[in-house]
Amino acid sequence: MDIFVDSLQSAILLVCSLDREMLTIVMVSLQVSCVSTVLAGLVGVPTGFFIALRRFPGKAMLITVLNTSLALPTVVIGLFVYAFISRRGVFGPLDLLYTQKAIIIGQVILIIPLVSALTIAAISRIDDRYRRTAMTLGANRIQTAKVILFEARFGITAAIVAAFGRVISEIGISMMLGGNIKGFTRTMTTAMALEYDKGAFSLAVALGIVLMTLSFGMNILFHFFQGKYRT
Amino acid sequence: MKVYSIHNVSKSINGRTILDIDHLELEAGRIYGLLGPNGAGKTTLLNILGFLDQPTSGRLNFFGKAVRFHETDLLLLRKEVVVLDQYPVLFTTSVYNNLEFGLKIRKVERAERERVIDEVLDLVDMASFKHEPAHNLSGGETQRIALARALALSPMVFLCDEPTASVDIENQAAIVALLKQINENKKISIVFTTHDRLLAAGLAHHTLVLNEGHLVSTSYENTFPCRIEPEKDKQVRCSITESAWIFLSATRFKSPIGKARVFIDPEKIELHTGETTTGAANCLQGKILQLMEESGRIRVVVTVGFLLTVILTRGKYNFLRPGIGDTVVVSIPQDAVTLSS
Structure with missing residues (x-):
């Protein structure tokens, strides 16, 4: 119990004093996760939108595959991407391994199915009357799509928030493809694992506090905006 | 235009x-x-x-x-x-x-x-x-x-x-x-x-x-679920409720026995004021619930165990002068009835 209380005390001190090493790790994590989330959003939201609104053969199968890939372990994606970007891989000459780009590639692959699946769920919940109302008021296909996206904005935001939460807290991809290089690819989760291995809990707990606060903050922000439009 | x-x-x-x-x-x-x-x-x-x-x-x-x-x-x-x-x-x-x-x-x-x-x-x-x-x-x-x-x-x-x-x-x-x-x-x-x-x-x-x-061209009303049962004298009984039915010619209506839908043309139903029947077949007694003018004709809703709409010409209405709450008898001729399964 003492070790926990001691670690917590020094962790709070670290957080309050804005420790330089901790800040660097947090910045790397945020940078990588934000880029991954934006890229996955740019691909996943239109993909989900298309799948939700279009009828095509194999649609149900595709949705099942997407839902199944939500449970894909990060280490499997790490291995898969490693096979392509390691020196012997197809993209070996691009020298991507143990860079932030490598982590981003892995994380984007991890969360595209998540963003797509949650976007499909969000769009499917939108009453068809919104589409017909937009059309009868003279909207073309793009304007109608904008209306549907607008009405599904909270569901899509939830998808993005969930995707961000997934990447900022994952460790397998960051460790395998980033290599946990100090100041460069060391993220909050890989740093926490390293500190745990060393038996030094202060920084690990401090990073845990930051991670929890970030997740908590994002959810509060999301619920605040959502609440504004609830009756 | x-x-x-x-x-x-x-x-x-x-x-x-x-x-x-x-x-x-x-x-x-x-x-x-x-x-x-x-x-x-x-x-x-x-x-x-x-x-x-x-x-x-x-x-x-x-x-x-x-x-x-x-x-x-x-x-x-x-x-x-x-x-x-x-x-x-x-x-x-x-x-x-x-x-x-x-x-x-x-x-x-x-x-x-x-x-x-x-x-x-x-x-x-x-x-x-x-x-x-x-x-x-x-x-x-x-x-x-x-x-x-x-x-x-x-x-x-x-x-x-x-x-x-x-x-x-x-x-x-x-x-x-x-x-x-x-x-x-x-x-x-x-x-x-x-x-x-x-x-x-x-x-x-x-x-x-x-x-x-x-x-x-006619009212969409007067369409009811019914049950067709065989009767003597080459007739079938078309029951719309437990207590309200009409008899139809089995040779004219070749509907199978069992559940069916019946449509009664409101323009072909005859309305008689008073409680006496004319002796005609398929006479049902009821009370007038609603009277309404509609495109020059008079729409009369009568409750006869179920709500039946009768459409009268203005001349017929002026002759009969039915009032809301009046007891009337409606007679349903065979040619007013259409059966479907």
Whole structure:
């Protein structure tokens, strides 16, 4: 119990004093996760939108595959991407391994199915009357799509928030493809694992506090905006 | 001037025909009430007239021009026609943004948008709601704002699906008055669907009746589920309720024994005042519940164990002079009855 209380005390001190090493790790994590989330959003939201609104053969199968890939372990994606970007891989000459780009590639692959699946769920919940109302008021296909996206904005935001939460807290991809290089690819989760291995809990707990606060903050922000439009 | 001409238009979904109209013409500047039971095809017809849905076959003319169901053509046509849903939705933003939506699409200048929005909000008596969030409005207010949103676009045709079905009496009266007003002042043609004959009679210049996807000249009422049972003397008994039935000739009606549907033509039913029967077959006694003038004829609703509609000519009505609450006898001739499985 003492070790926990001691670690917590020094962790709070670290957080309050804005420790330089901790800040660097947090910045790397945020940078990588934000880029991954934006890229996955740019691909996943239109993909989900298309799948939700279009009828095509194999649609149900595709949705099942997407839902199944939500449970894909990060280490499997790490291995898969490693096979392509390691020196012997197809993209070996691009020298991507143990860079932030490598982590981003892995994380984007991890969360595209998540963003797509949650976007499909969000769009499917939108009453068809919104589409017909937009059309009868003279909207073309793009304007109608904008209306549907607008009405599904909270569901899509939830998808993005969930995707961000997934990447900022994952460790397998960051460790395998980033290599946990100090100041460069060391993220909050890989740093926490390293500190745990060393038996030094202060920084690990401090990073845990930051991670929890970030997740908590994002959810509060999301619920605040959502609440504004609830009756 | 014909706003719509329909020739052999049909709509099928999964092989089932839900609408099949041989010929229909709607005059510009008139109000048409489209009556019919659930599943009669009213909303399907409205969606086709609103260019939101494509017929499976047939020809539709809009102001004399054949409609091509191509996205580019439909986009232009939809700018002349607005469909108001039975339960309209407002976009989850302000009332102002809702009203502005169609105007922006039509590239109306900002100042003009502002003027039109103020005008239509005054028209529906909801000027104070201009900047309210639309999702905070009640059902009746939503219906009125949806109406205003459509009116802001000054359409040539306004198609309303059950415009008063989901609102209270006060809002119903306001909506009916508004529809009359825009038809008279702005010469907007209106087609509305309803179950309510009183509304149709009071608001529409013409009433159309749809039943099972077809336009029918008679009332869609008097269609009942029934049970067919064999009787002696080459007759079958058609029981509509436990205590109300009619006898039909087994040779004339070759319906199988068991469950069926019976349609009794309201124009062929004979009404006799007083409690005495004429001795004719299939006489049912009941009381008059409702009397209504409809396109020069008198519609009488009689309760005979079930609600039966009888349509009288004015001459017959003047002769009989039935009153509400009077005990009457209705006699149902064989040729008034149609059986279907």
